[in-house]
Amino acid sequence: xxxxxxxxxxxxxGGLALIAAVTNVIAADPxxxxxxxxxxxxxxxxxxxxxxxxDRKVYTVTxxxxxxxxxxxxxxxxxxxxxxxxxxxxxxxxxxHVLILIDGKxxxxxxxxxxxxxLQSFPAANIERIEVITTPPPxxxxxxxxxxxxxxxxxxxxxxxxxxxxxxxxxxxxxVASADLSYRSEKLTISTDLGFxxxxxxxxxxxxxxxxxxxxxxxxxxxxxLLEHSWREVPSASADAEYALDETDSINGAFSWLRTGGxxxxxxxTKTTDGSGAAVGALAHVSRGxxxxxxxxxxxxxxxxxxxxxxxxxxxxxxxxxxxxxxxDYSNDSLIPxxxxxxxxxxxxxxxxxxxxxxxxIVPISTGREFKLGYLFAQDDYGFSSNAGxxxxxxxxxxxxxxxxxxxKYSQRVDAGYxxxxxxxxxxxxxxxxxLEDTTTHARVPTDDIASRDHYLGLFPSLHVExxxxxxxxxxxxxxxxxxxxxxxxxxxxINPEYSLILRAGNLHLLPxxxxxYELGYGGSQGHDLSYQVTGYYRRNHDSTSAVIDYLGDGxxxxxxxxxxRDDFAxxxxxxxxxxxxxxxxxxxxxxxxGQVDASSLGNPGLRSTRGVDAKLKLDFSPTERDLAQLNIxxxxxxxxxxxxxxxxxxxxxxxxxxxxxNVSALATVSDVFNGQRTQTTVSTAGFSGDFVRAIRGPIMYxxxxxxxxxxxxxxxxxxxEP
Numbered sequence: 001x002x003x004x005x006x007x008x009x010x011x012x013x014g015g016l017a018l019i020a021a022v023t024n025v026i027a028a029d030p031x032x033x034x035x036x037x038x039x040x041x042x043x044x045x046x047x048x049x050x051x052x053x054x055d056r057k058v059y060t061v062t063x064x065x066x067x068x069x070x071x072x073x074x075x076x077x078x079x080x081x082x083x084x085x086x087x088x089x090x091x092x093x094x095x096x097h098v099l100i101l102i103d104g105k106x107x108x109x110x111x112x113x114x115x116x117x118x119l120q121s122f123p124a125a126n127i128e129r130i131e132v133i134t135t136p137p138p139x140x141x142x143x144x145x146x147x148x149x150x151x152x153x154x155x156x157x158x159x160x161x162x163x164x165x166x167x168x169x170x171x172x173x174x175x176v177a178s179a180d181l182s183y184r185s186e187k188l189t190i191s192t193d194l195g196f197x198x199x200x201x202x203x204x205x206x207x208x209x210x211x212x213x214x215x216x217x218x219x220x221x222x223x224x225x226l227l228e229h230s231w232r233e234v235p236s237a238s239a240d241a242e243y244a245l246d247e248t249d250s251i252n253g254a255f256s257w258l259r260t261g262g263x264x265x266x267x268x269x270t271k272t273t274d275g276s277g278a279a280v281g282a283l284a285h286v287s288r289g290x291x292x293x294x295x296x297x298x299x300x301x302x303x304x305x306x307x308x309x310x311x312x313x314x315x316x317x318x319x320x321x322x323x324x325x326x327x328x329d330y331s332n333d334s335l336i337p338x339x340x341x342x343x344x345x346x347x348x349x350x351x352x353x354x355x356x357x358x359x360x361x362i363v364p365i366s367t368g369r370e371f372k373l374g375y376l377f378a379q380d381d382y383g384f385s386s387n388a389g390x391x392x393x394x395x396x397x398x399x400x401x402x403x404x405x406x407x408x409k410y411s412q413r414v415d416a417g418y419x420x421x422x423x424x425x426x427x428x429x430x431x432x433x434x435x436l437e438d439t440t441t442h443a444r445v446p447t448d449d450i451a452s453r454d455h456y457l458g459l460f461p462s463l464h465v466e467x468x469x470x471x472x473x474x475x476x477x478x479x480x481x482x483x484x485x486x487x488x489x490x491x492x493x494x495i496n497p498e499y500s501l502i503l504r505a506g507n508l509h510l511l512p513x514x515x516x517x518y519e520l521g522y523g524g525s526q527g528h529d530l531s532y533q534v535t536g537y538y539r540r541n542h543d544s545t546s547a548v549i550d551y552l553g554d555g556x557x558x559x560x561x562x563x564x565x566r567d568d569f570a571x572x573x574x575x576x577x578x579x580x581x582x583x584x585x586x587x588x589x590x591x592x593x594x595g596q597v598d599a600s601s602l603g604n605p606g607l608r609s610t611r612g613v614d615a616k617l618k619l620d621f622s623p624t625e626r627d628l629a630q631l632n633i634x635x636x637x638x639x640x641x642x643x644x645x646x647x648x649x650x651x652x653x654x655x656x657x658x659x660x661x662x663n664v665s666a667l668a669t670v671s672d673v674f675n676g677q678r679t680q681t682t683v684s685t686a687g688f689s690g691d692f693v694r695a696i697r698g699p700i701m702y703x704x705x706x707x708x709x710x711x712x713x714x715x716x717x718x719x720x721x722e723p
Contacts, residue, residue, distance in 0.1 A: 050577065052523055052533065054422075054431050054466045054476065056133040061124070062154075065630050065655030066669050069168045069176045069702040071197075072122040072151065074671055077651060079130060080575050080589035080616055082149065083636045085649065086203070086677045086696045088116025092134065092146040093537065094569060094593060094614070094639060097484035097513065097545075099144025102151045102256075102297070106141070108322035108352045109258065109295045112382075113489050113496075118295070121234045121260045123195045125166060125178050128154045134537070135462060135478035135517050138418035138433035139360070139374060142460040145484040145515035145541060154180060155191045155240055161710050168667070168704020172200045176702065178236075182710075187244040197234040202227065202697035203266075204678075205502060209551055209690040220280075221273050222555035224501050228266035235259050247305070254299040261291040261324065270501060270555045281554065282335035285500050289328035289346075296321050310364040318356040325349050328498065343391040345398060346497060348384070352488070355379045368424040372433075375417050382410040382488035388497060404497060405447055410488035412441045427468040435460040437483075443491045443508060452491070452508050458483060473524030484513040486545065490561055502692075503558045511543045511563045521573075530578035538570045546642040548602060551688040564642060568596045587618035599642040603686075610645065612637030630655040647680040665706045672698030 049060040059079055061067050066074040073084045083091045092098045100110045100119075109118045131150035133140070140148050163181040170176070178195035205226040210219050238256035245251065265288040272281035301316040326348045333341040360374040388404035391397070420433030437458050444451035462480035469475055492506040521535035543563045550558045571593035579585050591614040598607050617633040632653040639646045655669040678695035 050531075052474075054429055055135065055137050055464045055478065056131050059130045059132070061127055061130055064124075065628070065657055065667055066632075066653060066671065067124040067127060068166055068667055068706050069170070069669060069704055070124045070671065071120050072124055072127065073120045074653070075124045075127060075130065076119075076149070077634050077653070078616070078618060078632050079132060080587075081134075081573060081591050081614070082132065083614065083634070083649075084119070085636075085679055086694045088119040090119065090149065091636075092132070092149065093539070093571065093573075093591060094595065095146035095539070095541075097145040097515070099141060099148045100151070101140075101148060103153055103254070103299075104140075104150060105297075105299065105318045105356065106320065106354055106378075107295070107297055108320040108354055109297075111354075111487060112322060112324070112350055112352050114260065114291070114293055114324060114350075117232075118258075118260055118293075120201075121197065121199065121232055122258065123176075123178060123193075123197065123234075123236055125180070125195065126153050126193050126236075126238065128152050135464065135480035135519060136482070137431060137462050137464070138420050138435035138460065139372065141376075141378075141414075141416070142435055142437050142458065142481075142483050143485060145482045145513055146539075147482075147517075153238070153240070154193070155182065155189065160184065162708075163710060164706060164708035166704060166706045168702040170700060170702040174198060174200055174700065174702065176704065189240075189242045191238075191240045193236070193238045195234075195236040197232065197236075199232040199234065201230045201232070203230070204228075204693065204695040204697060205499065206693040207502065207555070207557065207690060209555060209557065209688055211551055211553075211688040219275055222270060222281075223272075224268060224270040224555055226266050226268040226285075226499065226501075228264065230264040231262045232260060233262045249305075250303045252299075252301040252303070254297070256297040257294070259292065259294045261293045261326075264289050264291060266499075268499075268501065272555060279336055281337075283555070284333040284335060286331040287328050287500075289326060291324060291326040293322060293324035293350075306363075308364055310362065310370070312360075312362045314358075314360045314362075316356070316358045316360075318354075318358075320354045321352065323351045330500065332500075344389065345391065346386065346388045346404075348386040348498075350384045351382070353381045370422050371419075372421075373417070373419040376414070378412075378414040378416070380410075380412040380488075384408045384489065384492060386494075386496070404495075406445075406492065406494040406496075407447045408443070408445055408488075408492040408494065410441070410443045410491060412439065412485070414439045429466040431464040433462050435462075439485070441485070443488070445493065445508070450493075450508065456483075456485075456512065458514075469524075471524065473522060476519075476521045476523070478517075478519045478521075480517050482515045482517065484515070484545070486510040486512065486561075490545070495558065501556050503552075503556065505558060505560050507561045510545065510561055513544045513563075514542045516540050528579075530576070532576040533573070535573040536571070537573065539568070541567050541569075546597075546599070546602075548642060549683050549690070549692075551690070557690070557692075562602060562642070565598045565601050567598065567640075570594050583622050585620040585622075588616070590615045593637075595640050597640045597642060602642055604642065608640055610638065610640045612639075612648075626659040628657045641681065641683075644682040644684050647682070649679055650674070650676040652676065663708045666704075667706060668703045669701070671700040672696070675699065 051058045061075045064075055076082050076084050081093050089096050090098050129152040134147040136148045161183050165179045167177045175198045180193045182191040207224045209222045212219055236258045240254040242252040268285040270283045274280050297320045299318045304313045328346045330344045356378045358376045362372045364370050386406040387400050389398050389400040414437055416437040418435040422431040439456040441454045460481045464478045466474060466476045490506045490510055491508050493508045496504045517539045519535055519537040523533035525531040544567045545561055546564050547559050548562045552558055571591055573591050575589040577587040594611045596607055596609045614637050615635045619631040621629045634651045636649045638648050652673040653671050654673055657665050657667045659665045675698045681692040683690050
């Protein structure tokens, strides 16, 4: 094993020792006065304020300048151990199996084929905090092997009317405008948001495929370059309300709507050369299309306070839907050998609906001790259909290609129950729990008369232990078992021909991935000027999912999904935040990792390993009380794949704010200053080798104004958050 076993053994032994110590403390003196519930380490900086709890880290992002005009993708890039690739795919400690929630609930925004695009469209101005939970407690769904990222949206905080208005103009015709308003009284709290974003993106896709000929000394090389332009019109609206019926009962509700997508076109040129360098083939493709998608999210809740202080019963109903209808028209021209050009088309219809009903009961047993249990029913229904064909050059009639017709249906039902117990006594805190999930899935392709039905019954334990040390530091241990079930589109076996030379298909027999995670950490602070955290972690995945690329010839590649026997990751996270004098605040984080992939089930020899360092640097400079400059640097190191590796990526963001007067500020931001959102996937197999590049062309610049009114612009110096 290249993965160091010492880290796993130390984590397990440390956790057992901590559990035993807590048990001894409580058993030895059950009448000892307990400490305050779940103490946290508070780090206050000018850019991102952080609280570290026993089971999560909470980042307040309202002081991030990119939160005014940027997207969820922009603010996630600044969070330690979180990275976003050019396609909007989020990874946590290098693992893309992340469960993204909004206010603790799943959203259809982050499922389906456009999840990455939606992440790059969701307005950051609506976000108050981001929770990063690497070993989630049992009240969260067991989905998301890497952990949970919970997006907490803005809500009314003060007993008054508060609000803000933002407007900006960007390069290449970009623009952003938004407004929010909140009201809070003794019984009623209301928050509303309205926004509109006009965004322009340029995506570059390149491939260079080398396949051996006969004799083997000769090679056929095919290079393809695709440049795509997309125009996103993103209006959004949301409302959140809570009303206290009396001293014991309250109701709450929320609604949000987001429309994404817009016109999109691309041009592609493919050229094939033989071993002597002579051109033997050339193809040109031009595409024009439109992909509007609307997402709706509705929530209702009822909370009743019971006899004991802190005892509550909560009932919640949640529904999230998304619907996308796309149409692409293609012009196809064979240049070598020359032939008559022809037109083709592709239509797609995708709909996803998630429904949840939950019941949660919280009862404090005594001061510092709390018992929690709950039940969740969740139903997910997904449908995808598409057809493709050619246009008759004479009659202009459309002829459907039966081989390209897709009709895929998927449903998943989850019945889950959980129980958790937390206790604080003296210098010790413990949070443990167990979640039971009964899952039934049904996927079918009516056009091909094939289907799969699966049933999973799983136990998912979690444990967190924390101890305060004499040096004002904190020692912590966390462990959890998680599962990543295949997304519906990952099961659809039909080929998606959206990009003519880069095809994708799912796998109807894909298995869920199970993950066991351990972490052991130490953190502390020195006054208000310095904080630090060191965390060692180990993660083992069974039946992990990996993309596998096959070469079909003529420059066409097909990416499918397969299960690997396992992969392992271990690492050491280092973070520190502080101040240098009164004008400079900084944050530095690094993730030193070692990864190991076993792809022998795909015919690859043995285990493959890699080491690397992900790093982030955040600097805030305040030359005056009215001015703030920000620099963010993020590096994602090279990662292993089942057939090769993905290259490193570097992103630099800049921002500047000048407070014109108390409640009016002028801002300027630049995202991806050096055009670093670029990854290259290198593949090497017995049959072919190739390089695949995906890049977002930047930079993206905004200049605008932010005006707030009411008490929101008064900062709370004693920031505090209870999960």
